[in-house]
Amino acid sequence: MEHNLIVYNTLTRKKEKFEPIHPNLVGMYVCGPTVYSDVHLGNCRTFVSFDLIFRYLIHLGFKVRYVRNITDAGHLEGDNDEGDDKFAKKAKLEQLEPMEIVQKYTIGFHDVLRLFNTLPPSIEPTATGHISEQIEMVQAIIKNGYAYEVNGTVYFDVEKYVKEYNYTILTNRNLEDLLTNTRELGGQDEKRGRLDFALWIKAKPEHIMRWPSPWGIGFPGWHIECSAMSKKYLGDQFDIHGGGMDLAATHHTNEIAQSEACNHSTPAKYWMHTNMLTVNGSRMSKSAGNGFLPGELFTGNHPLLQRGYSPMAVRFFMLQAHYRSTLDFSNEALDAAEKGFKRLMTAIGLLEKIQVSESSSFGNLSEIKDRCYQAMNDDFNSPVLIAELFEVVRIINSLFDNKLTITASDLSDLKSFIQSFVYDILGLKDDQLADSDNMDDLMQIIIQMRNDAKKNKDFVTSDRIREQLNAVGILLKDSKDGTLWNKI
Numbered sequence: 001m002e003h004n005l006i007v008y009n010t011l012t013r014k015k016e017k018f019e020p021i022h023p024n025l026v027g028m029y030v031c032g033p034t035v036y037s038d039v040h041l042g043n044c045r046t047f048v049s050f051d052l053i054f055r056y057l058i059h060l061g062f063k064v065r066y067v068r069n070i071t072d073a074g075h076l077e078g079d080n081d082e083g084d085d086k087f088a089k090k091a092k093l094e095q096l097e098p099m100e101i102v103q104k105y106t107i108g109f110h111d112v113l114r115l116f117n118t119l120p121p122s123i124e125p126t127a128t129g130h131i132s133e134q135i136e137m138v139q140a141i142i143k144n145g146y147a148y149e150v151n152g153t154v155y156f157d158v159e160k161y162v163k164e165y166n167y168t169i170l171t172n173r174n175l176e177d178l179l180t181n182t183r184e185l186g187g188q189d190e191k192r193g194r195l196d197f198a199l200w201i202k203a204k205p206e207h208i209m210r211w212p213s214p215w216g217i218g219f220p221g222w223h224i225e226c227s228a229m230s231k232k233y234l235g236d237q238f239d240i241h242g243g244g245m246d247l248a249a250t251h252h253t254n255e256i257a258q259s260e261a262c263n264h265s266t267p268a269k270y271w272m273h274t275n276m277l278t279v280n281g282s283r284m285s286k287s288a289g290n291g292f293l294p295g296e297l298f299t300g301n302h303p304l305l306q307r308g309y310s311p312m313a314v315r316f317f318m319l320q321a322h323y324r325s326t327l328d329f330s331n332e333a334l335d336a337a338e339k340g341f342k343r344l345m346t347a348i349g350l351l352e353k354i355q356v357s358e359s360s361s362f363g364n365l366s367e368i369k370d371r372c373y374q375a376m377n378d379d380f381n382s383p384v385l386i387a388e389l390f391e392v393v394r395i396i397n398s399l400f401d402n403k404l405t406i407t408a409s410d411l412s413d414l415k416s417f418i419q420s421f422v423y424d425i426l427g428l429k430d431d432q433l434a435d436s437d438n439m440d441d442l443m444q445i446i447i448q449m450r451n452d453a454k455k456n457k458d459f460v461t462s463d464r465i466r467e468q469l470n471a472v473g474i475l476l477k478d479s480k481d482g483t484l485w486n487k488i
């Protein structure tokens, strides 16, 4: 397939031409949410970024199998976490079954992503639905000599692995530094090496989410779920593995080690990581307590928010930054994004009202289109694409003001260009004018009342109608074909 897509690969730390393993089917695995609580806006940024990537690959003509898991097994937060699992804690708190917690927050996650207009993945496997696959993988790793069991818990033997493989291949960290920064083994530790991590964990009597295994009753470690599910649905080697940047150093590093130890091959050809959404410079996270819930953002019901913003304005805000740059949240940045989004949607609304001419004087659409493709082919550069779209906004506004002209066939090309880049690729939709059919009827009544006032030389009333509409963001424009309206 002909294409010029270049992607940044975390594994090689370079931009590379995208060449999928099987040209007819791109396999993409993205680490999904842990569903013991609501997703915050930071999590959503990662999923919106991969939605952009998914959409663009589809647009280029690739068939994509997009697998995004649901982390619902009650494993512990980190490898050194000795506490209760988060699902059991939440279940006690909300007086629900752990699986009711899973269901509740999975539904919430889907609802939120639907509001952000993300496409559903092709497969959405759950960790609890794939316990046997995880056990099989742990068995294979033990058989290949890279894991050991102590008292019902199985550890990955990093010390052995590093003798043959580059354990820090993904982040290029120095192994000595890593060891220095890792807690020394205490007297009670069962692990042989400081960097060893659990593949399977013996369940304490109070641990609710538990399964039988060859090593007794227990539950899987976090990292093994993604290795087992990506292997099951995408094979030992697939094209893209993604997630937030925070996952690279531990979760993804350990996934690579597990897959190498089990399959003798590295799981993904391209590793892609999204950067963090920050609030006043610090990462938005569940544990830091600085995470807005999308619902709070839409209603404005949060102490840090001056008002609410529509899901599409927020999606636009996210897409205005490149997925590998940090994006800092602020009311001012959201205000600016909302204005930009409205400007874009208002211009698109005008397309239906543009008069066609015998010739076009607006420039060359194919040059603009080329620049938009160049932006997206350069590692999905949505901010540059959006800057190009604002050029198109200027053109549409000039066409509407009759300062430029366009033929019927160029207008139809312009409309399909907008369909591709704004709706299909950026995944935006016009939530501002969702009620426009009804709105137009109402506006026609108001316009008629203003015309009547003008006819009666009641200019105080006619001006007041125009000014008051202006104040609520509706612009009236008198033209030779009558009065037109649009949202500002």
Ligand code: AMP
Pocket: 031, 032, 033, 034, 035, 041, 042, 043, 044, 045, 046, 243, 244, 245, 246, 247, 274, 275, 276, 277, 278, 283, 284, 285
């Ligand atoms: P979690 O539910 O915490 O496992 O996170 C789900 C996904 O969201 C992972 O891919 C994380 O890397 C990502 N993520 C978490 N916090 C942020 C953030 N502040 N900005 C962007 N992505 C994030």
Ligand code: ZN
Pocket: 030, 031, 032, 226, 243, 251
């Ligand atoms: Zn994962």
